Amino acid sequence: MTAEIISVGTELLLGNILNTNAQYLSRELADLGITVQRESTIGDNHGRLADFVNEAKSRCDLLVFTGGLGPTADDLTKETVAACFGDELAFDEAEWDKITGYFARTGRETAPNNRKQAMVPTRGHKIINNHGTAPGAWFEQDGHCAVLMPGVPHEMKAMWTESVRPLLMERQNCTLHSVTLRVLGGESDIEYKVRDLLENPNPTAAIYCKTGECEIRITARARSDEDGEKMCRAYAKKFYDMLGDAVYDEDVAGLEETVVHTLQEKGLTIATAESCTGGLIAQRLTSVSGSSEVFGYGFVTYWEQAKAKLVGVDPAVIEKYNVVSAPVAVQMALGAAKASGADIAVSVTGVAGPTGGDEVRPVGTVYLGAARDGVACVKKLFVSRPDRALVRARAAQAALELALRLAQGKVPAGTQALTAAQQSDDEALAALDEVFIR
Amino acid sequence: MTAEIISVGTELLLGNILNTNAQYLSRELADLGITVQRESTIGDNHGRLADFVNEAKSRCDLLVFTGGLGPTADDLTKETVAACFGDELAFDEAEWDKITGYFARTGRETAPNNRKQAMVPTRGHKIINNHGTAPGAWFEQDGHCAVLMPGVPHEMKAMWTESVRPLLMERQNCTLHSVTLRVLGGESDIEYKVRDLLENPNPTAAIYCKTGECEIRITARARSDEDGEKMCRAYAKKFYDMLGDAVYDEDVAGLEETVVHTLQEKGLTIATAESCTGGLIAQRLTSVSGSSEVFGYGFVTYWEQAKAKLVGVDPAVIEKYNVVSAPVAVQMALGAAKASGADIAVSVTGVAGPTGGDEVRPVGTVYLGAARDGVACVKKLFVSRPDRALVRARAAQAALELALRLAQGKVPAGTQALTAAQQSDDEALAALDEVFIR
Numbered sequence: 001m002t003a004e005i006i007s008v009g010t011e012l013l014l015g016n017i018l019n020t021n022a023q024y025l026s027r028e029l030a031d032l033g034i035t036v037q038r039e040s041t042i043g044d045n046h047g048r049l050a051d052f053v054n055e056a057k058s059r060c061d062l063l064v065f066t067g068g069l070g071p072t073a074d075d076l077t078k079e080t081v082a083a084c085f086g087d088e089l090a091f092d093e094a095e096w097d098k099i100t101g102y103f104a105r106t107g108r109e110t111a112p113n114n115r116k117q118a119m120v121p122t123r124g125h126k127i128i129n130n131h132g133t134a135p136g137a138w139f140e141q142d143g144h145c146a147v148l149m150p151g152v153p154h155e156m157k158a159m160w161t162e163s164v165r166p167l168l169m170e171r172q173n174c175t176l177h178s179v180t181l182r183v184l185g186g187e188s189d190i191e192y193k194v195r196d197l198l199e200n201p202n203p204t205a206a207i208y209c210k211t212g213e214c215e216i217r218i219t220a221r222a223r224s225d226e227d228g229e230k231m232c233r234a235y236a237k238k239f240y241d242m243l244g245d246a247v248y249d250e251d252v253a254g255l256e257e258t259v260v261h262t263l264q265e266k267g268l269t270i271a272t273a274e275s276c277t278g279g280l281i282a283q284r285l286t287s288v289s290g291s292s293e294v295f296g297y298g299f300v301t302y303w304e305q306a307k308a309k310l311v312g313v314d315p316a317v318i319e320k321y322n323v324v325s326a327p328v329a330v331q332m333a334l335g336a337a338k339a340s341g342a343d344i345a346v347s348v349t350g351v352a353g354p355t356g357g358d359e360v361r362p363v364g365t366v367y368l369g370a371a372r373d374g375v376a377c378v379k380k381l382f383v384s385r386p387d388r389a390l391v392r393a394r395a396a397q398a399a400l401e402l403a404l405r406l407a408q409g410k411v412p413a414g415t416q417a418l419t420a421a422q423q424s425d426d427e428a429l430a431a432l433d434e435v436f437i438r
Numbered sequence: 439m440t441a442e443i444i445s446v447g448t449e450l451l452l453g454n455i456l457n458t459n460a461q462y463l464s465r466e467l468a469d470l471g472i473t474v475q476r477e478s479t480i481g482d483n484h485g486r487l488a489d490f491v492n493e494a495k496s497r498c499d500l501l502v503f504t505g506g507l508g509p510t511a512d513d514l515t516k517e518t519v520a521a522c523f524g525d526e527l528a529f530d531e532a533e534w535d536k537i538t539g540y541f542a543r544t545g546r547e548t549a550p551n552n553r554k555q556a557m558v559p560t561r562g563h564k565i566i567n568n569h570g571t572a573p574g575a576w577f578e579q580d581g582h583c584a585v586l587m588p589g590v591p592h593e594m595k596a597m598w599t600e601s602v603r604p605l606l607m608e609r610q611n612c613t614l615h616s617v618t619l620r621v622l623g624g625e626s627d628i629e630y631k632v633r634d635l636l637e638n639p640n641p642t643a644a645i646y647c648k649t650g651e652c653e654i655r656i657t658a659r660a661r662s663d664e665d666g667e668k669m670c671r672a673y674a675k676k677f678y679d680m681l682g683d684a685v686y687d688e689d690v691a692g693l694e695e696t697v698v699h700t701l702q703e704k705g706l707t708i709a710t711a712e713s714c715t716g717g718l719i720a721q722r723l724t725s726v727s728g729s730s731e732v733f734g735y736g737f738v739t740y741w742e743q744a745k746a747k748l749v750g751v752d753p754a755v756i757e758k759y760n761v762v763s764a765p766v767a768v769q770m771a772l773g774a775a776k777a778s779g780a781d782i783a784v785s786v787t788g789v790a791g792p793t794g795g796d797e798v799r800p801v802g803t804v805y806l807g808a809a810r811d812g813v814a815c816v817k818k819l820f821v822s823r824p825d826r827a828l829v830r831a832r833a834a835q836a837a838l839e840l841a842l843r844l845a846q847g848k849v850p851a852g853t854q855a856l857t858a859a860q861q862s863d864d865e866a867l868a869a870l871d872e873v874f875i876r
Contacts, residue, residue, distance in 0.1 A: 013474045015464030016644055019457065022479070026453030036451045037486065039479035041460070048475065206454055272717075272738070278724025279710075279717030282738040286716025289792055289826060297744045300710070300720040300736025302729075306778070310735070310748075340744070354727055388727060 001034045001172070002060040006052070008068035008077045009151055010043040021066045021156055028160065030204065031176055031219040032168055034062065044074040053084040057144050067151030069134035071113045078137055081146050082121060085139035089119035092126065092135075099133045127163045131155045136163070174221045177228025179236055181216040182249045182258070184401055190214045194242060203235045211390070212397035213255065248404060255400045256284040262407040263294035263344070270403060271340035272298045273311045273332040275323070276350035276366060280396040297340035301332065311335030311347075317429065324349050324361050326369075326436045327429040330376040330418050333369030344406050346370045346399045350381070352391045360437065362386075366395045367436070370402035370412065376423070377402070377415035380436045439472045439610070440498040444490070446506035446515045447589055448481040459504045459594055466598065468642065469614055469657040470606055472500065482512040491522040495582050505589030507572035509551045516575055519584050520559060523577035527557040530564060530573075537571045565601045569593045574601070612659045615666025619654040619677055620687045620696070622839055628652045632680060641673045649828070650835035651693065686842060693838045694722040700845040701732035706781040708841060710736045711749045711774035713761070714788035714804060718834040735778035739770065749773030749785075755867065762787050762799050764807075764874045765867040768814040768856050771807030782844050783809045784837045788819070790829045798875065800824075804833045805874070808840035808850065814861070815840070815853035818874045 005025050011017050022039050029036050037060055042049050056063055068077030082089050096118040103110045117134050120126035127136030127147070132155040137148040147164055149156045169175055183190055191207055194216070198205050203220035218235050222228035240247055249258040263270055272281045272295075282298035285291050299310045304323055307313040312335035313328055321327045332347030350366030357363035364383035369376050381398050383391045405412040416435055422428035443463050449455050460477050467474050475498055480487050494501055506515030520527050534556040541548045555572050558564035565574030565585070570593040575586040585602055587594045607613060621628055629636075629645055632654065636643050641658035654677060658669035678685055687696040701708055710719045710733075720736035723729050737748045742761055745751040750773035751766055759765045770785035788804030795801035802821035807814050819836050821829045843850040854873055860866035 013464055013477065014468050014644060015461045015466075016646060018461045023453045023456045026451055028453075030452050037481065038490075039451065041477035043475065052476075206452060208454060274717075277721075278729075278733075279712075279720030279736050279738065282717030283715075283721045286738070286740060287827065287830070291716075292740055295716075296741030297748070298717050298736075298738025298740070300717065300724070300738065302724060302736070303734030306735045389725065392725070 001062060003029055003034045003036050003062040003064055004056050004060050005029075005036060005039045006056065006063060006065045007039075007041045007151070008044065008049065008065060009041070010045075010074070012041045012067070013043050021151065021153055024153075024157060025064055025066070025160070027206070027217075028165065029064070030206070031178065031221075032165070032172060033174075033202070033204075033221050034168070044068060044076060046076050046080055049076065049080045050084060053081055053146075057084060057141075057146075061144060063144070063146040065146065065148045066156050069117070069136070069148060069150050071111070071117050071133075073113070075116070077148055078119065081137070081139055081148060082124075085124070085141045085144075085146055087121050087123045087139050087141075090122045091115065092118050092120040095120060095126065095135050102133050127159060129155060129159055130162060131158045138167075172221070174223065175225050175228055176219060176221055177225055177232050178217060178219045179232045180251050181218070181236060181239055181247050182252060182255070183214045183216060183239075183243055184246050184248055184255070185213065190243070190246070194239060197235075197238055197242070200235070203231050205235065205239075211393045248401075253288075254284070255397060255404065257288050259400050259404050259407065260285060260288040260291045260294055262404060264290065266407055268343040268407055269294050269296065269341075270407075271296070271336045271342035271345040272399075273307075273336035273345060273347040273369075274298070274300050275302055275307070275332075275348055276352045277348045277392050277396045277399070278302060280392055281346065281348065281399050284396060284400065297336070297342065299336055299339070307332060307349075311339055314424065321429065321433050322361065324351055324365060324367060326367050326378045326380070326416070326432050327423075329367035329369035329378045330371075330429075330432065331423055333371035333376045333378075334374070334420050334423055337371045344370065344372045344403060346403045348395050348399050350391065350395055352388045352395075353386045354388060357386070364391050366391065366398070368395065368399050368402055370399070370406050370415075372406045374420040375417055376420075377406075377412055377417045378432065378436075379412065379415045439500060441467055441472045441474050441500040441502055442494050442498050443467075443474060443477040444494065444501060444503045445477075445479045445589070446482065446487065446503060447479070448483075448512070450479045450505070451481050458591055459589065462591075462595060463502055463504070463598070465644070465655075466603065467502070468644070469616065469659075470603070470610060471612075471640070471659050472606070472610075482506060482514060484514050484518055487514065487518045488522060491519055491584075495522060495584075499582060501582070501584040503584065503586045504594050507555070507574070507586060507588050509549070509555050509571075511551070513554070515586055516557065519575070519577055519586060520562075523562070523579045523582075523584055525559050525561045525577050525579075528560045529553065530556050530558040533558060533564065533573050540571050565597060567593060567597055568600060569596045576605075610659070612661065613663050613666055614657060614659055615663055615670050616655060616657045617670045617674055618689050619656070619674060619685050620690060620693070621652045621654060621677075621681055622684045622686055622693070623651065628681070628684070632677060635673075635676055635680070638673070641669050643673065643677075649831045686839075691726075692722070693835060693842065695726050697838050697842050697845065698723060698726040698729045698732055700842060701782070702728065704845055706845055707732050707734065707779075708845075709734070709774045709778035709780035709783040710837075711745075711770040711783060711785040711807075712736070712738050713740060713745070713770075713786055714790045715786045715830050715834045715837070716740060718830055719784065719786065719837050722834060722838065735774070735780065737774055737777070745770060749777055752862065759867065759871050760799065762789055762803060762805060764805050764816045764818070764854070764870050765861075767805035767807035767816045768809075768867075768870065769861055771809035771814045771816075772812070772858050772861055775809045781810060782841060783807075784841045785809075786833050786837050788829065788833055790826045790833075791824045792826060795824070802829050804829065804836070806833065806837050806840055808837070808844050808853075810844045812858040813855055814858075815844075815850055815855045816870065816874075817850065817853045
C-alpha cells in the first residue's frame with residue numbers, strides 16, 4: 001500500500017508553524033507497512049488543492065490530510081477532497097449538537113460559519129473528534145482512499161490513534177506492537193554498529209538520534225498482539241546482544257525517567273549540585289511525575305561563594321586547582337549529598353562558553369562528579385563544538401548516566417574515585433587532578 | 439516570483455528526522471517577497487525525483503532543494519536536477535582539494551565515491567560550502583532556476599545566508615531589514631489584537647506563538663539597509679502603540695535574555711527558589727551567556743524540609759496554609775534573597791500534576807513570589823490544561839516576567855505585596871492567603 005501525506009495551510013507555507021504532524025504520520029504509516037512516497041504542503045487555495053488531489057489520487061492508494069477543517073472560508077479541505085472523490089457533504093445533527101454544546105460550555109455563541117464544521121461525507125463517513133469541534137472525514141473511490149484530520153497536533157494525534165490507525169489495521173488485517181529501546185552513546189557510533197538491523201521488513205527498526213543518546217523503535221505487524229510482542233522481543237534481543245548495557249531502558253521519555261524509576265525501586269534519593277548546567281539536571285529529574293519521592297534538594301551553585309556556602313567546597317581547593325577541576329567536582333558531589341542527606345548526589349562544573357575558556361580548559365571542558373556512600377567518582381567530558389546549549393545538554397546527560405550507574409550499584413565507566421576522607425587530603429586531590437589535567 | 443521548496447531524503451519520509459529546513463526556508467523566502475506555493479518531500483529515487491522536478495519546473499520560477507548532495511549512491515539530487523535543467527556536471531579540482539584536505543584534517547582517507555561531491559554544474563554554477571564537504575549548485579533554464587543546498591541544517595542555513603540569499607536579493611534588486619518584537623501574554627489574545635497589522639505587503643509582519651508569549655517579526659524590503667531600517671522602525675511603532683509594555687524586547691532569544699541584560703544594566707543580582715518548576719527558571723537564566731554576572735545562587739527546594747532548610751520557610755506556615763500557598767511563595771522569595779544576598783529573588787510553588795491536585799488547589803495551581811528590597815509580591819497562576827510540562831513552562835515564564843518588572847523598578851501587575859516584617863505576622867499572612875484562596 002502506498003500513501004502520501006498532505007498538510008494544508010498557508011500558515012505552513014509562510015513558515016509560521018513548524019510541521020510536526022508530517023513526521024508523526026510518517027513514522028506511524030511506516031509502522032503499518034505503508035510506504036509514504038511523498039509529503040506535501042499546500043496553501044488554502046481551492047484550485048491548487050483540487051489540482052493536487054487529482055494528481056496525487058492517481059499516484060497512490062491512500063491520501064492522508066491534516067489541516068483546513070476549521071470554520072472559516074479559508075478552510076476548504078473537506079469540500080475540495082469531497083468533490084475530487086465524487087462525494088457530497090451533508091449537514092449532521094449530532095455533530096452540530098456537539099459544536100453548540102462545546103460553545104455553550106466555554107461561554108460563547110456559535111456563528112453561522114460554524115455549521116460548515118458539521119458537514120460530513122454522504123458516501124464516505126465522518127470520523128469523531130473527541131478533542132475539538134472539527135470532525136474528520138473518510139472518502140473512497142475506485143480503490144483510492146482519503147482521510148482528513150485536523151491540523152492541531154494534539155487533536156490530530158488523538159484522532160489518529162483512536163480511529164484512523166485502528167481502521168487501517170483492520171483493512172491490513174494486522175495488529176501492531178512496538179517497543180522503543182533507549183541507548184546511551186555517540187549517535188553516529190550507535191547507528192554504525194546496528195546498521196544491518198535497520199534494514200528489516202518486519203519487525204522494522206528505526207533509529208532516532210538525540211543529544212548523547214538514540215532511540216531505536218522496533219515495530220512488528222502481526223495477526224495478534226501476542227505474536228507481535230514475541231516478534232518485538234526476539235528482535236530487541238539482537239540489539240541487546242550488540243549494544244549491551246548501553247541500552248538503558250525501554251519505552252521511557254528519557255534518561256531522567258529511568259533514573260527516577262531506578263531510585264524509586266531501590267528506595268534511594270538523589271541531590272544535585274550544578275554549576276555549568278545551571279539547574280538543567282534538576283529540571284530534567286523533576287520533569288518526571290513522582291520525582292518528589294526521590295528528589296528533595298537541588299543546589300545551583302553558579303558562583304564560587306555559592307559552591308562554598310551551599311555544598312561546602314573549600315575555597316582553597318578552588319584557588320589551587322581551578323573551579324573547573326576534578327577536585328571541585330568531587331567536593332561538590334560529596335557536599336551536596338551531605339547538605340541534603342541524599343543517598344546519591346551528582347555535580348557538574350565546566351566551561352559552557354562561548355567565553356571563559358583557556359588553553360588548559362577550553363570551552364566544552366566539563367567535570368562531572370557523583371557520590372554515594374561517602375565515595376565520589378569523577379569524570380571529564382569534552383564537547384568539541386563550542387555551543388553553550390550543546391555543552392550543557394551533553395553535561396546533564398552524562399551526569400544522569402553517572403547517577404543511573406550509581407543507583408544500579410555499578411562503578412561508572414571511565415571514572416576516578418575518591419573517598420570523603422580523601423577530599424581534604426592534599427596529596428589525594430593533587431593526584432586526582434593530575435590524572436585529568438595531563 | 440513564485441517558489442517551491444523540495445526536501446530530498448527517504449529518511450524524512452520515514453519520519454526519522456524532523457524537517458526544520460522547510461520552515462526556515464519558508465520564512466526566508468517570505469521575507470524576500472517570494473511566494474512559496476508548495477513544499478514537498480521526495481525520497482531518494484531517481485525516477486520519482488525526475489518526474490517531480492519536471493512538473494514543479496513548469497509550475498513556478500524557483501525550486502529550492504535541500505538534501506541528497508552526499509557521496510553515496512542514494513544521493514542523486516545534483517545529477518537528477520542537472521538533467522532536468524539541461525545541464526551537465528564536471529569534476530572540479532578546487533572542490534576536490536577541499537574534500538581531500540577536510541578528510542586529511544580529520545584523519546581519514548577519501549573513498550572513490552567522494553569524487554561525486556566534487557562534480558559541479560557546467561552551465562550553472564557551484565555554491566561554496568564553508569561548513570562541510572558538499573558544494574551547492576545553481577541551475578537555470580528558460581527563466582526557471584533551481585538552487586541545491588545540503589540537508590544538514592547548520593550547513594544549509596550557512597549556505598543560505600552566505601550565498602543564496604545575497605544572490606536572490608541582487609536579482610530582486612533589494613536589501614532586507616528585520617526586527618523581531620517579543621511580546622508577553624496569551625497567544626490568541628495577541629494575535630487577535632494585531633491581526634490587521636499582519637496583512638501588509640511591505641514591511642511584512644508575521645507572528646509566531648510560543649508558551650506564554652509571541653514573536654512578531656517585521657521585515658522590510660528596500661533599496662538600502664537604511665531605508666529598510668526606517669521602514670521597520672515605523673512599522674514596529676504601530677505594534678508598540680497597540681501592545682504597550684507587553685512588548686518586552688527586540689531581537690532576543692527569550693525572556694531570560696532580557697532579564698539577564700536588564701539586571702546587568704542596573705547592576706542587580708537575582709536568585710531563585712523553585713519547587714514545582716524544579717530548576718527550570720535557573721536553567722533558563724543560566725542559558726544566557728554572561729548570566730554569571732547576575733546569577734550566583736539557585737535553590738531547588740522540592741521537599742518541605744528543603745524549603746525550611748535552604749530558604750527559611752517556617753514549617754508552621756506550610757502546615758497552616760499548605761505548601762502551595764501565597765504565604766509560602768512569599769517566604770521562599772524573601773528567604774532566597776536573604777540566603778544568597780541577591781537583590782532580587784523569585785519563587786515558585788505549585789501543583790504541576792498529573793497527580794497531587796485537590797479541590798482547593800487543582801493541578802495547574804501555582805503561586806509565584808518575587809522579592810526586592812525586603813518586599814515580596816505574590817501572584818497566583820492557574821493553567822487549565824493539566825499538562826505537567828505546560829504548567830511548569832508557564833510558571834517559569836510568569837516568574838521571569840515578575841523578575842523583569844522588579845528589575846525595571848515596576849510593581850508587577852496583579853500582585854499582592856508583603857514586607858519582610860509581615861512575613862512572620864500571622865494576621866498579615868492570613869489576610870494574604872485569604873485574597874487568593876477565596
